[in-house]
Amino acid sequence: MEAAAAVIGLIHPTCKAALKIHEIIKSVKHSQSNLSRLQTRIEALSSCLTLLGDECKERRRAHLLKSEDEHFTCIRNIIENCRTSLETLADRLNKIESKPSGFSRNLRMAWDLAFSRDDVQQASEEISHYTSVLNLSLSTLSLAQTLEAKQPHTEIIGRVQYVARRLRVEVEVSQCDTSLPGPGYVAIGGQEINNPIFARTIQQWNRSAVSLAEEVLLEGNQDLRISRPRVHGSIPRGSISGERSEPQEQEPSFNPQLQLYKYKRTVEIVELLRVGELFENATQHLQDAVSIRKLLAEAGKKEFNELEQQDLDEQLADLNIMCETEVGTAKARRILEALNHQCDMQQPIDLGRSSRLHHKLGKLLFDGRYLLGACGHLQTAIELRLQEDPRDRERIMETYELLRHVQGLRGSHAEFLATKDWVEEEIGPVEDSPHNEFDAALFWAHKKGFHEAALDDMNLPKFDVCDSQKRPLLFAAIADGDMEVGVLEQIIQYYQNLELTDSNGETPLMAAVTAGHVSAVRLLLESGADSDFKDKHGRHILYKCQTEEVAEEIFTATSNRRLSVTAEASRLRRASTARLDISPVQSRASDTSLSSIDINSRDFYGKTALYHACEKGNKDVVSVLLQSFKADTEICGPRKCTPLMAAIQAQSNVRNGGTPGSQAAFIKKKVDIIRMLVAHGADRKVPSSTLRSAGVAHVEIKKILESKVGPQGSTNTLSSIAASASSGVVEEGWQMVARNDARHTGLAA
Structure with missing residues (x-):
C-alpha cells in the first residue's frame, strides 16, 4: 500500500x-x-x-x-x-x-x-x-x-x-x-x-x-553660485572634478566669524533646496547648520538659546516629512515628540508653538494610520488654541475638522458629536466645511428622486440608495454632466460600495469611463475603485475607453507607487465604522505597482484592450495603450488575428450614418494605427487576404509594411528615438526597447 x-x-x-x-x-x-x-x-x-x-x-x-x-x-x-x-x-x-x-x-x-x-x-x-x-x-x-x-x-x-x-x-x-x-x-x-x-x-x-x-x-542662483565660466576646454578637468588629499590632513582651524557667515549661507541654501523639492539634501544641510550653530554658541560668538534651537528642529521635522520616506517620517516623529515634551514642560506654556506642534504630530500620526494617538494630540491642540487670547478661529477650525475626520474614521460616535458640542460652546456655531457640499448633494438627490438619501446620526451622508426604478444614486450622479466636481467627490467618498454593478454588469467606474467623464474617473480611482474589475464579457475599464484623456487619466491613477491618503481613508471608512482603534496599515511599499491593470488580459472573446481599440479604429486610445501601458502587440485575438491584422481589417460603421468624409477620416486613423503598431515592434508579416481586406487603403498599408524600417522595427528607427531622447525630446524609447526585449524573451523562453 x-x-x-x-x-x-x-x-x-x-x-x-x-x-x-x-x-x-x-x-x-x-x-x-x-x-x-x-x-x-x-x-x-x-x-x-x-x-x-x-x-x-x-x-x-x-x-x-x-x-x-x-x-x-x-x-x-x-x-x-x-x-x-x-x-x-x-x-x-x-x-x-x-x-x-x-x-x-x-x-x-x-x-x-x-x-x-x-x-x-x-x-x-x-x-x-x-x-x-x-x-x-x-x-x-x-x-x-x-x-x-x-x-x-x-x-x-x-x-x-x-x-x-x-x-x-x-x-x-x-x-x-x-x-x-x-x-x-x-x-x-x-x-x-x-x-x-x-x-x-x-x-x-x-x-x-x-x-x-x-x-x-x-x-543657477546669482547669490549662491560659485562664479566661474562654463567654457569648453579652457580649464583642465582635474581642477574641476578631482581633489587630492594628503595623509593625516586636518581641517582648517575653527574661525567663528567665518562660520557665522557659513551658517547664514547654509540656511539660504536650505530654503532654495526646499523650493527645488530636494528635501533630503535640504535636511542634510539643515543638520549641518544646526551643528555650526552649536559650535558658534560654544565659542561664545552667538548665544544659541532654546527657542532658536526649537525653531531649527521644527524646520528639520518639516523637511523630514516632505521626504516621504519611512526613515524621514520616523525622524520627524521623534523630533516632534521631543519638541512637544519640551514645550509642555515650559512655564508658562507657549500656547501658539505648543498647539502648532501638537497639530503637526497629530496629522503625522493620522497619515500613518495611528488614529488613537492622532486624536489625543489633535484634542490637545484644540484645548491650547481655545486658551489663546485672542483666539484664532481659522486655526481652531483647522484642527477641529481634522479631529472630527479622525473620529469619524474610528467610528467613535459619542466623541464625534461631543467635539462639535464642546467647540460650539466655546466659539459659537460652527459649520463643518463639507456640509455645504453635503447639502448640495442631498438637494440634488432629492430632486432626482433619491428620497432616502439623508444624514446619519454622525451627521455624515448616506448615499447608497436607489430611486423608484432601482437605479443606484452613484450611476445617476456620474451620468449628470452638470454636477459640480466637489459635489460628486462627496458622493463618491461617502459611497459604501464602489463595486456595485448595473444590469449590464458594469461598475460606476466603467460607466464613468464609457461616458468620458474624466473627473469622475479620477475621483473613483483615488477613492479606491477596482480598476481591474471585469464585466460580464470579461472586459476591464480600458476596453471602455473612447478618448485619450480618459486613458491617460487611468494610467496616471493606476501607476502611482503609493495609494493616496484619500483612497486609504475611503477604504477605512467603508471597511469599518465600529472599531475603537486602527493599527498601522501594512507598509505601503507592499502596494507598489506600476499599474494595477493587467493590460494584456483577454476578454471572453480572446481580445485584449489593444486588439479591441485597433478593431474600433480608436487611434488616440491605441496611442496611450502602446506608449503608456506598453501593451503587447503580438497577443492574438480570434482566429489567430493580431492587433495589426485587426487594424487592417477595421471597417467604418457606414450603416450608422457614416459619410464619405467620416469614412476618409476613419481610413486615415486606420493607417496611423498601423504606423504606430509597426513603430512599436508589431510583426508585419500578414496574410495577403488580410491585406486585401483593407479596401482602398491597402496600397498605402502595403508600403508601410514593406518599408525599409526593418523587420519588426529597425535599429535605425530605435536609434533615431535614442538620438532625439538624448536631446530631451523623446523619453519613451528606452522603456519601449526594454519592454520589447523582456516580452519577446518571455515568448522565446
Whole structure:
C-alpha cells in the first residue's frame, strides 16, 4: 500500500512536468521568429547605448560641474553592465539557434530553453532595470545644459523640481546602516533590485543625480553660485572634478566669524533646496547648520538659546516629512515628540508653538494610520488654541475638522458629536466645511428622486440608495454632466460600495469611463475603485475607453507607487465604522505597482484592450495603450488575428450614418494605427487576404509594411528615438526597447 501510495503521489507532479514540457515544445514552433525579433532588439538597444555613451563623452570634453562628472561615471558603469547583460542574452540565443533542423532540433531547443530560462530571465530583468535608469538619465543629463542655455532661474527651478519628483517616484533607496553588509533596499519602478552589485550602482547613480540637481540649482542662483565660466576646454578637468588629499590632513582651524557667515549661507541654501523639492539634501544641510550653530554658541560668538534651537528642529521635522520616506517620517516623529515634551514642560506654556506642534504630530500620526494617538494630540491642540487670547478661529477650525475626520474614521460616535458640542460652546456655531457640499448633494438627490438619501446620526451622508426604478444614486450622479466636481467627490467618498454593478454588469467606474467623464474617473480611482474589475464579457475599464484623456487619466491613477491618503481613508471608512482603534496599515511599499491593470488580459472573446481599440479604429486610445501601458502587440485575438491584422481589417460603421468624409477620416486613423503598431515592434508579416481586406487603403498599408524600417522595427528607427531622447525630446524609447526585449524573451523562453 505504501508503495502504491508513493506511485500515486508521483502522478500529479509527473503530469504537471509533462504539461510544462508540452508548453515548451509548443513555444518552439515559432521560436525562430521570436529569437530573430529579440536579437533585432538587442542590436537596437546596443546602438542606443552607443549613442548615449557618445553623448556622455561629448559632454565630458566640456567644462563640467563636479557632480556632473561623477554622474557621467555612474551612467558609463550602467551602460557597461547593460552591455554585459545584452551579451549574455545574445550568447544564449546563438547557442539555441545553432541546433540542427527537424523534430530532434525542436526537442533539443526546448530542452535548452528550459535550462537557459533562468539565465535569460535574469538578463532580461537586469536590462529592464538598466534601461529604466537610463531613461531617467535622459532627464538628469539635460540639467547642466539649462545653465549653458542661460535659462531664467525660475525655469531651472522647474526643471529641478521635475527631476526631483521623478527620482522620488521611480527610485527608492533606503538609508541603510553602512556597518552592515549589502546596499539595503533598492527598487526601480517598485521592483526590488536583488543583485547587490547593481543595487550599489543604483545607489551611487541616485546620489550623483541628486547632487547634480542641487549643484545646478545653486549655480543657477546669482547669490549662491560659485562664479566661474562654463567654457569648453579652457580649464583642465582635474581642477574641476578631482581633489587630492594628503595623509593625516586636518581641517582648517575653527574661525567663528567665518562660520557665522557659513551658517547664514547654509540656511539660504536650505530654503532654495526646499523650493527645488530636494528635501533630503535640504535636511542634510539643515543638520549641518544646526551643528555650526552649536559650535558658534560654544565659542561664545552667538548665544544659541532654546527657542532658536526649537525653531531649527521644527524646520528639520518639516523637511523630514516632505521626504516621504519611512526613515524621514520616523525622524520627524521623534523630533516632534521631543519638541512637544519640551514645550509642555515650559512655564508658562507657549500656547501658539505648543498647539502648532501638537497639530503637526497629530496629522503625522493620522497619515500613518495611528488614529488613537492622532486624536489625543489633535484634542490637545484644540484645548491650547481655545486658551489663546485672542483666539484664532481659522486655526481652531483647522484642527477641529481634522479631529472630527479622525473620529469619524474610528467610528467613535459619542466623541464625534461631543467635539462639535464642546467647540460650539466655546466659539459659537460652527459649520463643518463639507456640509455645504453635503447639502448640495442631498438637494440634488432629492430632486432626482433619491428620497432616502439623508444624514446619519454622525451627521455624515448616506448615499447608497436607489430611486423608484432601482437605479443606484452613484450611476445617476456620474451620468449628470452638470454636477459640480466637489459635489460628486462627496458622493463618491461617502459611497459604501464602489463595486456595485448595473444590469449590464458594469461598475460606476466603467460607466464613468464609457461616458468620458474624466473627473469622475479620477475621483473613483483615488477613492479606491477596482480598476481591474471585469464585466460580464470579461472586459476591464480600458476596453471602455473612447478618448485619450480618459486613458491617460487611468494610467496616471493606476501607476502611482503609493495609494493616496484619500483612497486609504475611503477604504477605512467603508471597511469599518465600529472599531475603537486602527493599527498601522501594512507598509505601503507592499502596494507598489506600476499599474494595477493587467493590460494584456483577454476578454471572453480572446481580445485584449489593444486588439479591441485597433478593431474600433480608436487611434488616440491605441496611442496611450502602446506608449503608456506598453501593451503587447503580438497577443492574438480570434482566429489567430493580431492587433495589426485587426487594424487592417477595421471597417467604418457606414450603416450608422457614416459619410464619405467620416469614412476618409476613419481610413486615415486606420493607417496611423498601423504606423504606430509597426513603430512599436508589431510583426508585419500578414496574410495577403488580410491585406486585401483593407479596401482602398491597402496600397498605402502595403508600403508601410514593406518599408525599409526593418523587420519588426529597425535599429535605425530605435536609434533615431535614442538620438532625439538624448536631446530631451523623446523619453519613451528606452522603456519601449526594454519592454520589447523582456516580452519577446518571455515568448522565446
